[in-house]
Amino acid sequence: MKIALLGYGKMGQTIEKIAIERGHDIVIKTNDEDGYDITSADVAIDFSVPNAAFFNIVKCFKQGVPVISGTTGWLDNYSTAEAICQEENGAFIYASNFSLGVNIFFELNKQLAKMMSKLESYKVSMEEVHHTEKLDTPSGTAISLAEGIIAEHIHYTDWNLVSRRENTIPITAKRIDNVPGTHVISYASKTDTITIEHEAHSREGFALGAVIAAEWLQDKTGVFTMKDVLNIG
Known part of the structure; x- marks a missing residue:
């Protein structure tokens, strides 16, 4: 699986480590809101900052790339993102915590x-x-x-x-x-x-959950949660 990391801080770096250990390729690593070709990725994982997250997520929907987001602080725009996902027949999982x-x-x-x-x-x-x-x-x-x-x-x-x-x-x-x-x-x-x-003992639990969610989201359309990924609740 080819993964775009939208947000390459400490969490992004930990996700990179876990993803590579699980046999995936990292094709994009960026902290910028633009200047990358998201279509080179099979899935995007967004751990950016609140003022960039909505832009990143919508860009993925528009380009047909499933997206996982763990960025918090942008949820005033969540309902809009959900509607755009449905309009574009996209795939999306947001979680405040992927552990x-x-x-x-x-x-x-x-x-x-x-x-x-x-x-x-x-x-x-x-x-x-x-x-x-x-x-x-x-x-x-x-x-x-x-x-x-x-x-x-x-x-x-x-x-x-x-x-x-x-x-x-x-x-x-x-x-x-x-x-x-x-x-x-x-x-x-x-x-x-x-x-x-x-x-939590380390960031690795959050990173592992995000990668597992990205694996699960492949070939799906719609808006999902970690309850769907884990089949709980």
């Missing part, structure tokens, strides 16, 4: 939220910790986790950073050197606390 473990964690989070919605004495909170180079706060993964809780828990309708408000999930975001990503969800009452946690 296989995190996507299992997403489903565990939703199941726990569903159970805890019957127990009003427990109040939920979330903490996420990432490296100091991360551009968005809170993380896209934290937002996805919050949305999963909101979808299943009848008492929560929104999230916000740090402070607790009624019907709102408080998220604490920390930035510490050399932390790939940790997410902790807690349900606390006066008598006890229930906590679930996912801790």
Whole structure:
């Protein structure tokens, strides 16, 4: 499989390593929004920056190249990207986190939220910790986790950073050197606390998931998620 890496920072470099180990070729490595011929690739993997991601994704749709995107911070344009994908008969997977473990964690989070919605004495909170180079706060993964809780828990309708408000999930975001990503969800009452946690040990888990998603997307059309790739949920 010939892969275009749209965004060649630390994540792009880790994806390159994993892809080559799995027998694929990297035909494009770029941090630019233009100046590359995307048609030389069988699939594109976008880990760029928020103001470039939408351009990269639409370019892939227009040129008939399936695209995987793990860039966060551009989702105000997600519905537009989805519509263009359908119009162009393209193929697209967006995930706030491609780690296989995190996507299992997403489903565990939703199941726990569903159970805890019957127990009003427990109040939920979330903490996420990432490296100091991360551009968005809170993380896209934290937002996805919050949305999963909101979808299943009848008492929560929104999230916000740090402070607790009624019907709102408080998220604490920390930035510490050399932390790939940790997410902790807690349900606390006066008598006890229930906590679930996912801790990434390196970027390789994110990179592996992105490459597996790219392999899965070959010869498909439509908009998919990691739930489709992993056949879960």
